[in-house]
Amino acid sequence: INSKKTKPERISVKSSSIVADVSVSIQLADPGAALCEGMEIVFEATSENAGDKPGYQWQVNGVNTGSPQPFPFMILNNLKNGDVVKCILTSSLTGVGNNPAKSNEIKLNLKPSPPTPVASNTGPYCVGETIQLNASFTGTGYTLEWTDETGNFNSSIQNATRSNATKDMEGLYIFTIKNADGCTGSATTEVVVEEKGAPKITVTSDPPTFPICKGDPVTFTAEVDNGGSKTTYQWKINGVNANSTLSTFTSISLKENDEVTCEVISNSKCANPKNATSAPIKVTMTTNVLP
DSSP states (O other): OOOOOOOOOOOOOOOOOOOOBOEEEEEESSTTSOOBTTSOEEEEEEEESOOSSOEEEEEETTEEOSSOBSSSEEEEOSOOTTOEEEEEEEOSOSSOBSOSEEOOOEEOOOBOOOOOOEEEEOOOEETTSOEEEEEEOSOSSOEEEEEETTSOOEEOOSSOEEOSOOGGGOEEEEEEEEOTTSOEEEEEEEEOEEOSBSOEEEEEEESSSOOBOTTOOEEEEEEEESOOSSOEEEEEETTEEOSOOSSEEEESOOOTTOEEEEEEEOOOTTBSSSEEEOOOEEOOBOOOOOO
16 A cells, blocks of 8 residues: 655744834923913923833923933923923833933023012011011002912902911912913012010930939020010029020039029010029939948
8 A cells, every 4th residue: 555645834924013103292281371471381201112110201392300210290490482392201121112202392481580579577476466467569550469388368469468477377378470371470478476475494404314323414405485586585593593594504513403594584575574584493402322
């Protein structure tokens, strides 16, 4: 019997690979906001095939702004009308096409900002007095607004007042002017409100408790309310002035039954009387025991 052998058929397979491209596009984070010269503007990038360690290189008018960053956004300031912003994305993936990728360009149409105003007040103020806020600026046609940092005060008057001052009313006050394009300029002023009456002083020691051993250092610290902007300190031992006029006093020569006090003088216009003396801290010593 003759058998006929059949040769195996050769099959050729052509392989093809699809290369993914890197892409990036940019847009304004808040496209509806007024764009003004000098303001901070946030840009966002949307990308494909960026990898887990991408590099976003932002440019203004073709010039790099810093070094490549791993996050897809950038905050730019001091931009001018007509500046062009774009982003170049370098992917961390291998085997991808169009790497690095260039984004679209955004040409900025920035409105002029008003000149920076000047804000001030006539303080410091005593509790119960009227706070006087003053502002100056050049130009006309602005919308005016005073606010405080707590959000509890608002006024559209250039030189605004706030009556019956309390300690809660002190802090930062912000004056803002806005032009017809929605661009703003602002300035701040710090308001200080002081209590009426004598200054209040509290003295603590370190170590906080006695007795101590002979020669051990002890540091005393004074905390003062209503001391004004410049408080004067005078430390005393048994009523005699010690060599310290700071808010802290350290001694290594205290003796049994010494009494340490601190006298303060306030420069606050609201303080009456101006001076106060702390309660005394009495020193006790440990008796040395020979071995």
